[in-house]
Amino acid sequence: MISLKVNLGERSYPICIGENLLDQGELLTQHIPGNSALIVSDETVAPLYMDKVENALSNFRHKTLVLPDGEEHKNLNVLNTIYDSLLENKLDRNTTLIALGGGVIGDITGFAAATYQRGVHLIQIPTTLLSQVDSSVGGKTAVNHPLGKNMIGAFYQPKAVIADTSTLDTLEQRQLCSGIAEVIKYGLIRDTAFLEWLESNIDKLLDRDPEALAYAIERSCRNKAEVVAADERESGQRALLNLGHTFGHAIETGMGYGAWLHGEAVASGMVMAARLSNKLGWITESDVDRVINIIERANLPVKAPEQMSSDKFVDLMSLDKKVSDGVLNLVLYKSLGKAVISKDYTDAILRETISESY
Amino acid sequence: MISLKVNLGERSYPICIGENLLDQGELLTQHIPGNSALIVSDETVAPLYMDKVENALSNFRHKTLVLPDGEEHKNLNVLNTIYDSLLENKLDRNTTLIALGGGVIGDITGFAAATYQRGVHLIQIPTTLLSQVDSSVGGKTAVNHPLGKNMIGAFYQPKAVIADTSTLDTLEQRQLCSGIAEVIKYGLIRDTAFLEWLESNIDKLLDRDPEALAYAIERSCRNKAEVVAADERESGQRALLNLGHTFGHAIETGMGYGAWLHGEAVASGMVMAARLSNKLGWITESDVDRVINIIERANLPVKAPEQMSSDKFVDLMSLDKKVSDGVLNLVLYKSLGKAVISKDYTDAILRETISESY
Numbered sequence: 062m063i064s065l066k067v068n069l070g071e072r073s074y075p076i077c078i079g080e081n082l083l084d085q086g087e088l089l090t091q092h093i094p095g096n097s098a099l100i101v102s103d104e105t106v107a108p109l110y111m112d113k114v115e116n117a118l119s120n121f122r123h124k125t126l127v128l129p130d131g132e133e134h135k136n137l138n139v140l141n142t143i144y145d146s147l148l149e150n151k152l153d154r155n156t157t158l159i160a161l162g163g164g165v166i167g168d169i170t171g172f173a174a175a176t177y178q179r180g181v182h183l184i185q186i187p188t189t190l191l192s193q194v195d196s197s198v199g200g201k202t203a204v205n206h207p208l209g210k211n212m213i214g215a216f217y218q219p220k221a222v223i224a225d226t227s228t229l230d231t232l233e234q235r236q237l238c239s240g241i242a243e244v245i246k247y248g249l250i251r252d253t254a255f256l257e258w259l260e261s262n263i264d265k266l267l268d269r270d271p272e273a274l275a276y277a278i279e280r281s282c283r284n285k286a287e288v289v290a291a292d293e294r295e296s297g298q299r300a301l302l303n304l305g306h307t308f309g310h311a312i313e314t315g316m317g318y319g320a321w322l323h324g325e326a327v328a329s330g331m332v333m334a335a336r337l338s339n340k341l342g343w344i345t346e347s348d349v350d351r352v353i354n355i356i357e358r359a360n361l362p363v364k365a366p367e368q369m370s371s372d373k374f375v376d377l378m379s380l381d382k383k384v385s386d387g388v389l390n391l392v393l394y395k396s397l398g399k400a401v402i403s404k405d406y407t408d409a410i411l412r413e414t415i416s417e418s419y
Numbered sequence: 420m421i422s423l424k425v426n427l428g429e430r431s432y433p434i435c436i437g438e439n440l441l442d443q444g445e446l447l448t449q450h451i452p453g454n455s456a457l458i459v460s461d462e463t464v465a466p467l468y469m470d471k472v473e474n475a476l477s478n479f480r481h482k483t484l485v486l487p488d489g490e491e492h493k494n495l496n497v498l499n500t501i502y503d504s505l506l507e508n509k510l511d512r513n514t515t516l517i518a519l520g521g522g523v524i525g526d527i528t529g530f531a532a533a534t535y536q537r538g539v540h541l542i543q544i545p546t547t548l549l550s551q552v553d554s555s556v557g558g559k560t561a562v563n564h565p566l567g568k569n570m571i572g573a574f575y576q577p578k579a580v581i582a583d584t585s586t587l588d589t590l591e592q593r594q595l596c597s598g599i600a601e602v603i604k605y606g607l608i609r610d611t612a613f614l615e616w617l618e619s620n621i622d623k624l625l626d627r628d629p630e631a632l633a634y635a636i637e638r639s640c641r642n643k644a645e646v647v648a649a650d651e652r653e654s655g656q657r658a659l660l661n662l663g664h665t666f667g668h669a670i671e672t673g674m675g676y677g678a679w680l681h682g683e684a685v686a687s688g689m690v691m692a693a694r695l696s697n698k699l700g701w702i703t704e705s706d707v708d709r710v711i712n713i714i715e716r717a718n719l720p721v722k723a724p725e726q727m728s729s730d731k732f733v734d735l736m737s738l739d740k741k742v743s744d745g746v747l748n749l750v751l752y753k754s755l756g757k758a759v760i761s762k763d764y765t766d767a768i769l770r771e772t773i774s775e776s777y
Contacts, residue, residue: 095743095744096744096745097744097745137495137499141495144564144570144571145564145566148564148566148567148570148738149566151737151738151742153738153740153742153743153744153745154740154741154742154743155743155744172534175573176530176534176571176572176573177570177571178570178572178740179559179561179572179573179574179652179653179740180573180574180652201537203537206502206503206506208503208506208507209506212502212506212535212536213502213534213535214534214536214537215533215534215537215538215573216537216538294537294538295537379509380506380509382511382512382536382537383512384509384511384512385453385511385512385513386453386454386455386511386513387454387455387511
C-alpha cells in the first residue's frame, strides 16, 4: 500500500492507495472519531462493495443509503434524501459520512457532510479511476443546479481517502477512459515527465495493467495533493486543475447532466484550450496535435458536441465559477506541461476556437 | 456610531451599531469587494428599507430578491430560489450577498453565500432586535429541515454587520420582546452586571428608549463577539450561547416553524434550564424565580406549550446538534451569570423538569 499525505495543517489527511484495501477494515475504522456512520453509495457500486464496508463497520452503529446513479442525480433533491436519512436515523454531530462510489457520490456526500449540523466527519472511498485520481482528493464538494454544474458547494476536507485499486476491476471501460482524461490533465498542466510516461504507457492503462494503473493513480494524487496544499481554496494556482473544465462544464450542462461523462467533456475541453492557446501563439500546431493524439489514444472525444451551438457554449461559459466581475479566466497552455490562468484572449478568438472545434 | 470588532484573524470584521446607518451608503459599499450584489430581504422589511440599500448601491450592478416572511420559509426550497436568482442574473464568484432583515433572512442568505460557487461575499444588515444582538454576528448560517431546526448549515463569517437601530422603530412589539430574550441570555450565561442592569432597565427597553436599546445591543454584541472569537466553530464554550435553545428548538420544531417566535421559545427554554439546574442543586429556588421574573417582565413565555407532550420534547431534543455519540449535552446554570455545558443529569430528572414546566 502507498500512503500519501495532503498537507493542510490540522486538516491534513492520508490518501491510501493499494489493492484489496476494503478487506482491511482497520484502515477505515481508525478514521472514524465517533461511534456511528452512514455509508452513502449508488445503485451500481452498492451491490459490489457495500458488504465489505459494512463488515468493516460491524462494531459501529451504521446505516446505509443507496442513491440513483449518475450526474443527473447530483442535485438538491437527492441531497435532501441524505439529510432525511441522517435525521431519521438520529445520526448526530459526531457521526461520519462515508462516500462509497465515483465522483458523483463523493461530491454530493461530501457536501452533505459539510452542511449537516454545520459539518460532520467524512471519509472518501472512491471506486472509479476518475474519483481516485481527482475528485476524492482536495475537499471540493458540490451539487449541480439546472443552470450550472457544481454551482452549489463547499470546500470540505475528508478525514481520509481510501483508494482500493481492486474496485477498478468492475469499472466499465467508458468510465475508465473518463478517468484517464483527468490523469492526462496532470501531465498537461504541470508534469511533462508524466505526460511522456503516459505517451509510452497509455495502452497499458487501457488494458488495466495493475502496475501501470497504480503508478498513474499515485502520480496523479501526488500532483493533486501538492497543488491543494499550496492553495486549498483556489485563490490562485489550484485553478490550473480546471484545465478543460470551463469548456467541459458547458458541455455537461448544455448536453444534459450525464449525457457526456465528466472526463469525456474535460477531454474535449483540453483540446479546445490547446487550440485557443495556439491561436494566441503560445503553443505550436504540433503541440496541439500532441494533445489531440494522447486524448484520442485514450478513446476520448477531441471534438465539441455538434448539438451545441457556439452561442450556447459562450453563454454557458459566462456562468462559470472562474468568472470574476464579469471576466472569464480560462486555463490555457503557455507550453505543454505548463498551464496558466489567463484572460488574455478576445471574445472573437474564443468564438473562433469553438466554431473550429466541431 | 459604535464600532466593535469580531477578532477572527484574517476573517475579522466590524459590527457597526447606530442610528440611521442605512443613510450612510459608504458604510455599506466599502465592504463590497466586487462590482455586483444581490440584496435579499422579505415581504415585511423590503417595502420599508430596500430603497435605502438600493440607493447606497447605485454604482454597483445590483439585483433584489424578496422572500416570504417567517421561520416556516427558512428551508431548502426557498434557499433554491436564491441560487436561481444568482444564476439567472449571472452573478459571479466575486459578488456580494446582502441580507436585509431579521434572523430568518440572515440565516438563509448567509447559507446561500456560504455555498453559492463554494462561497461568495456576505454582508449582514439585521433589522430586528434579535438579529442585531445575536444571529447576525458570529457566522452561524442555516436552513431548517422538517425534522429539526437549523440542521443544514455552515459556519460562514460576513464581511461586516451593519445594525441600524432606527430600523427597530418599525418592529412589532412581539418581535421586540423576542429579541429581548436573547439579550437576557447574555446576562444569564456570563454577565451578571448586565443582568442587574436589565433588571433595572427592562421597562425602558420595552418602551424603546433609544439610549437603553443602544446600550443593550452594544453589550450583547460585545459578549457575542468575545465568545465567537474564542471558539468560532463551537468546539467548546460557544455552546453556552445556546442556553435555552435545545428546549427552544424542540418547541419551534414541535409547534411548527413560525408558531412560536425564536426568542419566545428560547425564553421558555431558559426557564426549563433553570428548573433543571435547581433539581441538580446548582441554583436555588430564588434563582429560578429571578429567571422567571425577568423573562415575565419582558412579556415572554415562562411555560412550555401545553400542546407538546413531554415525550415529544424528549424525542425532538434527542435530535439536537448538541448530541454527540448519543449523549445530549445541555446548557445549564452553575450559578446565575455562569452557564456550563453538562451531561450530569439523568433522563428521569429531565423528564420531571419538562412535566413540571407546563
